[in-house]
Amino acid sequence: MDDDVQLTTHNVRELTEEESSQLAMDTVLLTPFKRQKLEKEAKKNWDLFYKRNTTKFFKDRHWTTREFKELCSEDNKNSNVSSKRYMLEVGCGVGNAVFPLIEEGCQLYIYACDFSPRAIDFVKSNRLYDEAKCHAFVCDITCDDLTLSIPAATINIATLIFVLSAITPQKMSAAIANIGKVMATGGTLLFRDYGIYDHAMLRFSRGHKIDDNFYVRQDGTMAYFFSEEATRKLFIGEGFEVVTCEYVYRQTVNKKENLSVPRVFLQGKFKKL
Incomplete structure (x- = not known):
């Protein structure tokens, strides 16, 4: 599978007639009981995900420094300790972004948190884990106070x-x-996630829709697909200024099977006011 050159735009992807019809017909939502059960079991489902997949599911995210120059520019790489900056990675998983940053010599002290205790155990067992460079801890960012860590x-x-x-x-x-509580004024929050009408959204069959743009996978983990407008409002409402916020379009191509899959992500940078 190969990706072509990415395109960034503020325009929402245009659906085909078949895709529009498919989404329009998917109107049955999960019952409130099933939704509450999913939310209650979210931590257990992610812990089971890492039990099944260990450290082998996600690839290391070497692309983050290409997309977000703020992370590791040549000016701050391997600079003096006095100029070290502090970073928080929310949802660090097994360290697929943390450890590439450490390997590249980025002058950052990294706090890394995740919902799953098993994921944090994998982070701490990695040969590159060093409390002098990073600190990993379990946290539910929707209710656990980050200022305690x-x-x-x-x-x-x-x-x-x-x-x-x-x-x-x-x-x-x-x-x-x-997250805003622990960010310095002027600090930058880097965001990338699934965009509305991404191929993954269109693959969900009936019976998996929780709400508009919100679905549940077979393993019980959930997936929301973001629009630019809603994302801007979300961050502005919590004291952030929008620096950039736009769709990223990629085309994943399988030449052997002659398949072309449209991927849509939403990427943004937000400044803490």
């Missing part, structure tokens, strides 16, 4: 990369507000 107003860079989509929309504002 990180001094208030100290984080220069926070990342939300394919994390917010796993949270029920009603709790997203609380999560962002929680």
